[in-house]
Amino acid sequence: MNAHTLGVLLLGSAGLALVVWVLHKLGKALAAIAETLAAAAVVFVALWWLLKGLGWLVRQIVAHPRTTLAVLAIAAWCRWWGWLSFLLTVLLLASGLTTWWWLHLVSFDQWAGRVLRSWWFRWAVYAPKLPGWLHACGLSVKDDSIPVDVTVTLVGRKKISRNQQPSRVRIPRVKVVKSGPSWDEVRVELVAGQKPEDFDDAARALASARKVARCQVREIAPNVVSIDFQRRDLLAHPVPCPDLDEAAVDLRRVWAGRTEYGQDWHLPLYGSGSHTLTAGASGAGKNSVMWCPLVSIAPAIRDGLVRVSGIDPKGMELAYGRGIFHRYAVTGKDTLDLLDDLVQAMERRKAEFAGRVRTVPITREHPLELVEFDEIGALTKYTDRKTREQIVEKVALLTTQGRALGFTVRGYVQEPTKDTVPVRDLFPRRICLRVTAKSHVGMVLGDQAYERGAWANRIEESAAGVGYVWGEGLREPLRVRAGWVPDEMVKALEAFVTAGQVVPLPAREIEGGRAA
Numbered sequence: 252m253n254a255h256t257l258g259v260l261l262l263g264s265a266g267l268a269l270v271v272w273v274l275h276k277l278g279k280a281l282a283a284i285a286e287t288l289a290a291a292a293v294v295f296v297a298l299w300w301l302l303k304g305l306g307w308l309v310r311q312i313v314a315h316p317r318t319t320l321a322v323l324a325i326a327a328w329c330r331w332w333g334w335l336s337f338l339l340t341v342l343l344l345a346s347g348l349t350t351w352w353w354l355h356l357v358s359f360d361q362w363a364g365r366v367l368r369s370w371w372f373r374w375a376v377y378a379p380k381l382p383g384w385l386h387a388c389g390l391s392v393k394d395d396s397i398p399v400d401v402t403v404t405l406v407g408r409k410k411i412s413r414n415q416q417p418s419r420v421r422i423p424r425v426k427v428v429k430s431g432p433s434w435d436e437v438r439v440e441l442v443a444g445q446k447p448e449d450f451d452d453a454a455r456a457l458a459s460a461r462k463v464a465r466c467q468v469r470e471i472a473p474n475v476v477s478i479d480f481q482r483r484d485l486l487a488h489p490v491p492c493p494d495l496d497e498a499a500v501d502l503r504r505v506w507a508g509r510t511e512y513g514q515d516w517h518l519p520l521y522g523s524g525s526h527t528l529t530a531g532a533s534g535a536g537k538n539s540v541m542w543c544p545l546v547s548i549a550p551a552i553r554d555g556l557v558r559v560s561g562i563d564p565k566g567m568e569l570a571y572g573r574g575i576f577h578r579y580a581v582t583g584k585d586t587l588d589l590l591d592d593l594v595q596a597m598e599r600r601k602a603e604f605a606g607r608v609r610t611v612p613i614t615r616e617h618p619l620e621l622v623e624f625d626e627i628g629a630l631t632k633y634t635d636r637k638t639r640e641q642i643v644e645k646v647a648l649l650t651t652q653g654r655a656l657g658f659t660v661r662g663y664v665q666e667p668t669k670d671t672v673p674v675r676d677l678f679p680r681r682i683c684l685r686v687t688a689k690s691h692v693g694m695v696l697g698d699q700a701y702e703r704g705a706w707a708n709r710i711e712e713s714a715a716g717v718g719y720v721w722g723e724g725l726r727e728p729l730r731v732r733a734g735w736v737p738d739e740m741v742k743a744l745e746a747f748v749t750a751g752q753v754v755p756l757p758a759r760e761i762e763g764g765r766a767a
């Protein structure tokens with residue numbers, strides 16, 4: 252090997268060593284950069300998720316402030332007083348609520364049950380499931396269904412612009428859930444492009460999705476509808492009126508039918524809140540509201556503790572049980588005589604008891620005078636002016652002064668306008684059976700009754716005897732069904748109270764319906 256070759260070899264080796272050294276340094280530098288980048292990426296991703304999580308949490312807190320407060324309160328309780336005391340308090344509360352439920356179902360449900368049920372249904376049913384049902388029933392709006400813009404430029408070319416973002420589905424938002432004993436009201440806010448009628452068309456599909464028999468839609472505001480689901484109906488079948496018996500009678504609490512909770516419904520015929528006005532369209536079942544309490548107090552009528560007077564402008568309904576009525580009137584003149592007689596009796600009683608008692612005790616000498624005024628509108632609107640004014644005056648006297656003296660008036664009307672029944676407001680207790688117009692509900696039960704769930708205009712024709720009561724200790728309108736009194740029972744009642752003095756009609760005629 253000569254000197255030239257040796258020099259080349261040495262130079263080559265030195266160059267190679269330099270290249271290896273440079274590559275080594277470069278590799279180290281790149282590894283450091285990659286490591287830094289990876290660390291930065293991990294930190295960035297972690298921060299991104301943290302921010303996203305925080306954003307979600309803030310959204311939840313804003314969207315569900317009550318739940319957030321409850322969770323915070325529970326956490327604070329457990330932190331300061333321990334989880335055992337919290338558990339014991341929950342158990343105590345639960346047993347208190349159960350006792351209340353057991354003792355008085357209606358007041359429990361109206362004050363606590365429906366709040367708890369609404370909360371539970373919102374979380375467990377409507378918030379998670381309703382969006383899916385609405386989408387499946389065609390009640391969502393897809394952004395790609397927004398029309399495409401077509402622009403004609405100056406050079407005549409068409410430019411078609413589409414939204415390139417992925418299509419988004421917009422679904423009505425659940426605003427409020429209210430759960431009554433039979434119905435759930437779910438208020439949703441419509442999205443742009445929807446109208447309340449879209450929901451009307453989808454009502455049956457929504458009922459199937461919720462697996463309930465009925466679903467109805469109400470427009471609350473131009474952009475808010477209430478989707479009402481009927482969960483159950485304990486009043487779907489007629490409620491039989493119990494047979495006549497000798498049981499003791501409490502005139503302040505007379506059995507009249509059943510409530511939507513499946514419990515007994517009682518009405519007072521004596522004392523506070525006994526004057527009652529029942530409104531209902533033709534065939535709504537007003538007569539069961541009249542007959543059923545009379546059947547319940549049959550022993551008191553027979554024993555002379557209750558004296559029933561009947562005003563029957565149609566001359567049909569009450570005539571079928573004519574023997575039950577101590578006084579009976581059909582025409583305007585007869586009605587005036589009947590009311591005159593009652594007002595005079597009231598005046599006599601007033602003179603006898605004034606200053607001695609605050610409420611006249613009911614005895615055979617001073618029986619409860621119960622007036623059943625069928626079709627009150629026929630005589631307070633559709634008679635001559637003089638008779639009409641006198642009838643209104645007498646009814647007003649009896650309803651304003653009669654309570655403490657043992658005089659009770661129960662009126663029945665088809666059209667509950669002030670024009671038809673000028674004394675409407677003098678009846679402290681009102682019952683609204685099926686009516687033909689939404690406005691009638693407010694006229695009978697008062698403002699806000701319809702909004703609070705007394706949907707009497709929606710009662711089906713087949714549900715005769717079903718209606719709503721409100722007020723008198725009831726926080727929310729209560730759906731009731733009057734006990735059904737068949738024709739044979741009216742005859743049996745007549746025979747019972749007259750001790751068989753009235754000759755019953757032959758069975759053939761009874762089966763054929765109520766005779767005049």
Ligand SMILES: Nc1ncnc2c1ncn2[C@@H]1O[C@H](COP(=O)(O)OP(=O)(O)OP(=O)(O)O)[C@@H](O)[C@H]1O
Binds near residue numbers: 489490531533535
């Ligand atoms: N409580 C009830 N349960 C079941 N069906 C009932 C009840 N009450 C009434 N019905 C049915 O409805 C029909 C009409 O009832 P009802 O005569 O009481 O109506 P109404 O309101 O008095 O009508 P109108 O004002 O025309 O006399 C009855 O013949 C009966 O078939």
